[in-house]
Amino acid sequence: MNTDHFWRYTLLGTFFTVLAFAIVAQMVRIQLDPTQAAHFREQKERYDGEWRTIYPARGEVYDRWGHLLAGNTSVYQIGVELGEVSNPHTIALTLNVVLGLDYATVFKAASQDASPTAVYAVLDDYVPQEKIDRLEQFRQDIEKTYQSSRKEDKPSLNGLVYIPHLQRSYPENDLASNLLGFVSREGEGYFGIEAKFNQVLAGVPQRIWAPRDPNRVEEVPTVPPAASLVLTIDREIQSHIEDILDDAVEDNGADSGTILVLDPKTGDILAMATTPRLNLNEYWRYGEVFKGATPFNRAVSQAYEPGSVFKVLTMASALDKGAVTPETTFLDTGVFEIGGTFIYNWNSGAWGPQDMQGCMQHSLNVCLAWIASQLGTKDFYTYMRAFGIGHLTGIDLGGENPGRLKVPGDEDWYDADLGTNSFGQGVAVTPLQLAVAASAIANDGKMMAPRIVRSLVDKGQQFDTEPRVMGVPISVKTADTLSEMLARSLEEEASDALVEGYRVAGKTGTAEIPTPYGYSTSATNASFLGWGPVDDPQFFVYIWLEKPTSSMWGSIVAAPVFKTVVEELVVLMNIPPDNVRQQISSR
């Protein structure tokens, strides 16, 4: 080897050796220095990829025929990529014009310099598609107009971005709002189905690691969609019932109203209408619509003293126990003493000798108090418990109220309560509770559990719920006997509840309202419960109008509403008149 070049090779070799040692030394130093190591780890994590949480779309809610009652719609978050903004003035001005945002606030946010800790600023959220379309139109117009301009401060929407996400949407607006409930922007369900099934409808979010390096791209795991629900509600029936209720409340000057329609054979809730109702797409108006302590769904959340409609339970119990028969005669002297309290009739009159049908037809408090005394305290309350009075029905809706049934042994129960309870005073029930109890009379004595969810659709499979018998408080014979008595009562009374061509059974109720100073005589709760056709019941209807001003009597206020409801139901449910139905079935 040429000695002249030797020193050069030596120098080169030394340089690379030192360089190699320096690299190794630096690696060791970084490894040993926790601050350095953490810094590089942080750098790696920042630029390597990102953790993303994938939320499944909230499950949908359908009516019994598959009409969408609650779905999801795309809305947008509007923000600025700070590093991309070239003209904050244009962005602020455009958002002020299109979205009505404050110019100064947007300008300040969009004028920020991008930094490692600030790269994106949120300007607005939940912006609908129509507004985004307008913004896009603005963007195109600006780009077209200033395409050839070379000015640095030329108008531009560069940096303005829209990020889509889903928001709960209710295509039917306020239809069935009281039983659906709503979902807040945070994704939390409030009231009704949305609250009761919040977890099921929300699904299970998944957190995934999304690498930025395309060479390391991995398959995004499929997030199973959240479960959807099919309700027992019939959209058309619900819609018509709500219209009827609104008219009834307005025409009678009532404070509020509730109408329930059930299928007594299955316990399916076909319609559940109450006032007030909320447009669920504007749920933030909740405070305006539900003032004070107004319950979201009176049908399940508001307990009240039902009055005479409760008599059907007393009579059913007495007939079933054999304490009375339809032919049993009672001499009504206009007053009955029980537990030191005197019971009077609604008109304070004496009605003379009455059979049991007469007692129901004329709604005689004195007679029912006597019947309860014949039945006995123990049996009366045993039957009431069997009818589910004072207990939750277990319906799949949030906020159910159990009502209140005082029983012997309670501190506030007195002997007189047996008498007053017999005609629906001193006992608090929800409309649903009483409807479920009384629907046993329309279903051969079998009390069906109220069903609001017909099916659950999860992971591509539909799981149907089955009708469930809650109890059998009375026998078939008792149910048939009482149905016949109540049908005849309406017919002999020529009640406003009667519907031509269809035989119905029912009972009116007019209840005084308890106040801290005793019962109010000026305001009442007017109710009606009934079902039909009597020989093959297909619907059970419960009506409650709170404090009507047109008349205080259930027979005048609530009975005609029942008739209107039934007239709509027979059309919507394709129920032929009794004679046609009997002809068809006799073929």
Place this chain on the structure above:
Amino acid sequence: MDSVRSLTQAYSQAPWRKQLKFIVLFLLIVVFAALIAGIYLDVTARAATIGREIQLMQRDIEALKLVNADLETRLAFLLSSGQMAERARKLGFEPIERDQMVFVVVEGYPGRQQPVLAPAPVPVKVVAAALPANFTESLLDWVQQDVIPQVKQMLEVRR
């Protein structure tokens, strides 16, 4: 003859020839390395492009899911109870009254059927284990049950 040998020796020992051999060898290595690097680069670039396409497709899927949900709800708005009633009224339809209804018996018509949004869960069938004997028998079993009978059969055939 000697002169030819000395010329050949001189040619083979010429410094420029050794340099040429070295350069050719070096170039061969460089070309080979470049070839490998080129192939590697091509494959990596294609993988990166496909990876990027996958990322974009994943975003498209997310976006389409949103669009799908949105369209479904928009359709529901158009078919909502109030909208349908309004459209029916505009088309001249009127709600039917109870006494206008005519009932016709249609043999075999099952009535309005409730929709099925998804199939009902299929009950899980417990199937008895049906593994072939190959997976369960021992070597000894195999010799006894398969090999020995075949050998016997062959011997009988030869006789």
